[in-house]
Amino acid sequence: MNTLKFYYNDVCPFAYRVRLALAEKEIEHEAVIIDLENIPQWYYELSPTAKVPLLQWGDDVIWESTVINEFIEDNWQNNPLLPHNPIAKAQARIWIEYCNSSFQPSCCGLVFELDESKHEPIRLALNESLDFIEAALSSRENGPYWLGEDLTLVDLTFYPFFEHACVLSHYRGFELSDKYLHIHQWLETMQKRQSVQQNCHSPEFYIEAYKPFVDGSIDH
């Protein structure tokens, strides 16, 4: 039996996606924290990108959070996190792609962009993205999760960026408006999941952790 090693950092939203998948599937693993301000030499040798998250499975390494989560889903059949139906599965993957290509870059862009004159277009893009998500969630027929009745990788892909949104509020004055009723309801559902309760961090934790990036003392 291969041992599973998971390399991560508590502040990384991408690693959080994987922490949630491992918790939802109750997968035994060894978790190793990587200090991203002081990456050990051995990690450069292990990881092709030197980023977290990374999964080590026997002699193989797998990286990129969304690829890791699909690997987890393929390798552990309990507590499925993707729909069986091929159309529904394709829709899940479209949402994951949307998170990676549109929603997440706006969230990260707004916090990591130090030139304030560039904030307005990012804010607009983020609001457009939230409008789009709200419209999609409000048109679901049933269920409290992103795709309906069942928790999927889509929920785990988006959730970390909403937990990190306290940073946008604190440093950029960007609030998740009350008009996003369905997003707020979805967030409440996610916050009740045991996987989230066991792995979440407080707003104070994130605000402190992002400080060096926002004041420019660490380059992103």
Ligand SMILES: N[C@@H](CCC(=O)N[C@@H](CS)C(=O)NCC(=O)O)C(=O)O
């Ligand atoms: N697309 C990657 C992004 C991973 C990523 O950017 N991780 C950051 C931490 S949140 C990292 O390891 N940064 C260290 C570095 O760039 O040196 C994924 O989804 O896994």
